[in-house]
């Protein structure tokens with residue numbers, strides 16, 4: 001019985017985790033990726049302005065990223081992410097007043113309850129309503145309503161403005177990349193269930209200690225080739241071929257054709273729609289994909305004379321358009337004289353048209369407002385706008401997300417945005433990749449039927 005051949009299109013977290021899982025399941029993988037470097041929306045590159053390697057955007061993981069962790073383990077890279085021992089989140093209020101959630105070593109979800117009770121900077125009335133929501137969580141996750149917004153859910157749970165500002169809203173912006181006023185409560189509940197109703201470790205935060213691509217891209221590409229597969233970078237797929245309702249292969253813009261009976265398309269929604277044959281684009285499942293919209297993230301990178309974070313790797317800002325500030329120099333253990341900070345603005349719809357100068361002014365003004373004792377001085381600055389950072393998790397959109405098994409036989413969909421039950425995150429990408437690989441690499445009833453590796457031929 002020969003190994004099955006799986007063609008993976010797209011070299012981000014979803015495509016590469018699918019490829020590695022397919023190899024583990026005995027398949028031979030061919031990977032086609034549009035760019036020369038891979039990594040998609042979670043990549044790093046050398047930046048001349050800042051004089052170091054930076055990410056397209058700061059990424060955080062959680063202990064409950066089980067698929068991501070399995071993928072990184074398979075690449076011997078899990079140790080490149082620093083996971084906390086216990087969940088600790090430091091927030092800063094304007095003027096510099098701290099507010100810290102530190103969960104003690106108790107079983108979940110009691111660790112969160114105790115953490116909320118001990119939270120500095122939050123009065124007893126606010127703690128009491130937060131605890132009440134925690135107690136109701138197990139019953140809430142059993143009946144998630146995707147048409148309810150996070151805002152409506154928080155009001156139904158009786159949450160006060162203070163506990164919203166210091167706990168719920170930072171969590172919602174960070175995990176759903178969307179305004180709590182429009183974001184889906186069902187998606188928030190999916191996060192809460194995975195993070196707080198499992199084990200204590202599930203709720204911890206993980207920060208990559210190395211630039212993102214280093215974690216997984218070259219390692220995964222090498223693994224594919226070492227397993228007898230092939231990698232084709234810098235040549236985007238132009239067209240997916242479907243014959244009699246079955247996938248038949250792809251053609252790239254460079255004119256190469258890859259024949260394949262099992263294809264994993266690990267692409268963002270717009271890129272998938274572009275390569276579909278016209279008659280399939282109007283299929284109801286794909287017509288729904290066309291109705292998904294995107295939510296942006298703007299990342300601000302600054303080299304400064306002195307870090308205002310006072311030794312902390314990252315802090316959240318309460319009531320600021322800048323949601324998080326990370327000290328990358330500290331996180332990476334470098335000894336730069338002038339540290340590099342990375343700031344995240346999630347759901348950054350209102351910042352896409354801003355110039356670099358006005359974003360730098362915003363950065364300086366916010367650093368002064370939150371850290372008045374350490375006036376920030378900028379040495380170098382860069383803003384990175386990711387217009388299509390994730391799909392929008394606006395209430396009512398979950399049903400538009402397609403399943404991994406597509407209506408085209410032999411075509412499987414992966415990507416953070418497919419129907420995984422969780423928001424579009426690295427974990428959703430890796431979960432979908434693993435699910436797609438399990439379907440694509442399984443033997444057909446009578447053994448592997450689609451022969452050896454995909455054939456490559458030039459297209460006139």
Ligand SMILES: Cc1cc2nc3c(=O)[nH]c(=O)nc-3n(C[C@H](O)[C@H](O)[C@H](O)COP(=O)(O)OP(=O)(O)OC[C@H]3O[C@@H](n4cnc5c(N)ncnc54)[C@H](O)[C@@H]3O)c2cc1C
Pocket residue numbers: 009010011012013014015032033034035038039040041042056057058059060061235236237238266267268271275297298299386388389390414415416417424425426427429
């Ligand atoms: C700034 C920013 C911050 C984020 N922060 C977090 C965070 O803190 N935590 C978290 O969990 N998630 C975060 N995310 C989301 C996370 O980056 C994504 O969920 C994840 O990277 C998606 O991976 P993917 O493989 O599904 O898609 P992508 O990374 O988009 O990969 C798709 C790949 O397909 C390739 N491609 C496109 N078209 C073609 C074609 N025609 N032919 C061949 N290849 C093609 C692309 O080049 C790309 O490499 C963030 C995203 C951004 C942008």
